[in-house]
Structures are given as C-alpha cells and as structure tokens.
Amino acid sequence: MQITLKNLKRNYASLHAVDGVSLDIPSNTVYGIIGRSGAGKSTLVRLISMLEKPDQGEVYYGDKRVDNLPKDELIQERRKIGMIFQNFNLFASRNAEENIAYPMEICHMDKEHIKKRTEELLALVGLEGRGKAPVSTLSGGQKQRVAIARALAVEPQILFCDEATSALDPQTTRAILALIKEIQKKMNLTVVMITHQMEVVRDACDRVAVLDAGKIVEEGIVSDIFERPQSPVTKEFISALTTVHDSVVRWSEDGGHYTLRFRGTKTGDPIISSVTLKTGAVFNIRAAGVQEVDGTEIGVMITDIGPDKQIAAEAIKALRNEGVVVEETEEGF
C-alpha cells in the first residue's frame, strides 16, 4: 500500500521535531528513512504509524486519510499495520507463540485460526518448534524474529521498522534484514525502515529519505544517493560507513582531503594512472575499497592530490570528465 505524507509538522514546546515533511512512499518497496539521533525520526515514525497526531499536515494510506480518524476507526486501522521496534517490545508475560497470538486475540479471531496461523508464522521467521519458549530465553535475533511474526500476524500491508536492528550485532542485523526483504517480496509489503545506520539502508532499502532537523534533505534511489550524495548529512552517513566497512581499507589515519567515488565498470578502469599521466598530479591514497550497493559496485577512494592546487584542480576536472564523483572533505575524514 502506498503511503503519502503531506507537509507533516509536529512541535514539542518550541522544538520543531518534524518540520514540514512531504513524502511519497511507493507501494511494495523497502523505504528507508535515515537520520541522526534527534533528527525527528522517532516522531516521524509515530506520526506515520498513527501513534501520534500531527499538528499540521496529512497522512494517507492508499487513498485513505488516517491522521484524523476518530478513536474507534483509529484502533481498527492500527490493526492493519505491523510494527517492530529497537527493543523488540515483546510481552515478558507471554511465551513466543502467545506473543504472536496477541494481535489476533485482540481482534477476537477464533482459537483454531490463531493456533494455525501462529505455527505458520513461526515457520516463516525460522523458529519452528520454539513457540513455547519464554521470551527471556531467546537471543536478540530470535526476539526480533518473534516480533516480526507478531507484526505480520494480522497480514498487514505495511510494516514499520523503528530502529529494528540497532540493538543487534552486525551478523544478526544482516540476517534480520534478509528476512525482512524476503518477507517483503513474499507478502508484497510496503516496509518503512527508520534507522541511523547507513548499512541498513545499503543492505535492505530500495529508496531512502534523509532526515535532518525535522526536514527531508535528500530523497531517492539508494544507489543514486550512494553515488552522488548531495547534502552534508548524507555525505557524513556514507563516509562513516566507508571507514567501518570491511571492504574499504584505510592505512593512514590522517590526510585524505578528497573522496572519489566510481560507479560500476569504472572500478575496472585505470583512471588514476591515466589522470596522473595527463595532468602530472600525484595521488597519496589514504583509504580505498569497493562497496556493493543494491547490486551496483561503488568504488571509494580517499586521497590527497598534489603537488599543488592548480594541478589538483586539473586532476579533479579530468576525474569528473571520466564520470568519477569527487568530493572535497573539509577536515580529512
């Protein structure tokens, strides 16, 4: 189901937590919303998921406006969406299968159906036979699997993931993201993924919106954003990723005034050497590697360019002519 946000605003006292957000979240996609802490992500997800009413603006699920529903309708509409959280938020008083049964219980579904559906869901998330397990005996990844099963119990068309992998280790994060992607395809879900981790966006999302100070500063297809980030916040997210990601190796902690990004086949061409021959520029490479974003390879190189400013400018021009994205970093990396 498509989600449309029109000029959403929400203030807390004098703070503009969400300040005029308009977005079209297409049906049947994994849509990332990334922002630093305090950027307004949590408020935004609460507004989109009908947990809070906006001060201004509108939220549509498909053609239906949902931000101004009366209480009873609101409860009915909430029963059609699924949501998972950073801290899993499972009921400690219930075991795994009773947790999964909860959303069906509150809709007064019959016991037989609930039992059958619970089994299906446990299998879907890879927890067959663990239904009777008390929540405290499950690992973080298993808890999130139970939470996913619980969220999908009522066959929603929309799944909200609020920092769903932030409390998990990298390996478990990848497994959970893979599961979410798989389920998204199987059930034709619209998944909205709120996160502060760029690797989540890289590994799981089709499109992404970057949120900063309550406003959307950038929006688009993930591979495009990775290749040509426009806003400082986005660049920062991507560069933070570069330094931590395995395939980008940094061998010098200082320096690195320029960040070069090569897309696709360009990673196979000897661009640096040819630019050196052409302009006489010298490159002092500080870090380099290749990242895979949504099936597209993006080469990253952090480097200084010498010997002087003029030649460096020529080299940058030559690089840009070759289709390389060159960014000047203010204070190194």
Added chain:
Amino acid sequence: MNTMFQLVWEATQQTIVMVFLSTIFSLILGFPIGVLLHVTGSEEHGGILPHPAFYAVMSRIVNILRSFPFLILMIVLMPLSRLIIGTSIGTMATVIPLSIAAAPFVARVIESSLKEVDPGVVQAAKAMGSTNWQIIVKVLIPEALPSLVSGVTLTIINLIGYSAMAGAIGGGGLGDLAIRYGYQRFRPSYMVAAVVIIIVMVELIQFIGDRISGHLISRR
C-alpha cells in the same frame, strides 16, 4: 491451660478472618483506584489516558487517607461500621475500617507496580490496535503480575499489623487478646503467645508471597 489454648485459637481465627476479609475488600476498593492512578498519570510514566487534573485530585485524596493514623481512622469510621454491620465492636466491625485504611495503600502499591511495566511494550500493544481496556487487562496486569503479587503480600502483612492495633479498641483477634489478657490482666504468656503467632503469620505470608512471585518470574 486448656482455656488459654482455646482463647488463643479463637483469637487467631478472628485475626485470620479479619485479615482475609479486609484484604479482599481493600483490593476491591484499592485495585481499580491504583489502575486509574496509573492510566491517568503522565505519559512519561506510561499513562495511557493522561488526565493531569483527575490524577492530581485522586492522588491528593489517596495521600490524605494514607496519612491518617489508623487508630484515629478507626474511631472516625465507627459510625460507618455501625451502619453497615450493626455494631462498632468485634471482628466484623473492624473489617470496615481495616479495608478503608488499607485501600489507599493498595492503590499506591498497584500504581507503582504498573509503572514498572516497560512503556515500549505498552506502545507496541497500542500500535497493534489494542483498546485501552485490552492494554490494562492483557498487557499491564499480566506484565506487572510478579510485582503485583509482592504488593499484595505487603498489604496482607500491613493488615496483620493493623488488625492487632484494632484490638486496642475492641476489634477482637490476637491484638485484643494480648491487650485484655496479657496487658490488663498481667498474663505475659498470653502476650507472648499472641506476638509469636503474629510473627509466624507474617513470616508465612512473606514466604508464600515470595514463592508465588518467584515462580511467576521463573516462568518468563
């Protein structure tokens, strides 16, 4: 010796009846108030229906009732006992002031137990489309159950203490026995017997309460 045994046994039975009934009634009175206090409390503390004015008034009433010394409350409530039970003396008549004295305590204990429930879990329940009633019955109370059991244990023990005090103004039970026989008739053996039995009762209740609460936690 036979008569002493009989007297002590009767007094023990009276105390058990008093404590049992007043626990039930104070829970009936205090539990809903505790839930109301919690749900109308501020949102940061997990209130699902925040209502500051209602909360403030309710909270004040509970505090006033709690700060009443029990002995004075009992005297004040004598006419009420007479109205309901027909007398203001004896075991049954004492149940009324005991229940009313314990109810605000119960309310606070319930409120603080419910406050311990993870607000994230309540938010999840809300996001799934739970009604407020479903949140209270299916989430808040079951999630807080081990803590609620400890709270009820505390209430029962408090009521054992109160019921002994009630003996001082003709309430019956072990407190009454200790005062009339042990103190006024200089029979220390009665005093000792009453005190020992009260200690045993308190220990027993604490033990059972801890076991139930521990069992509930171990199943999680």
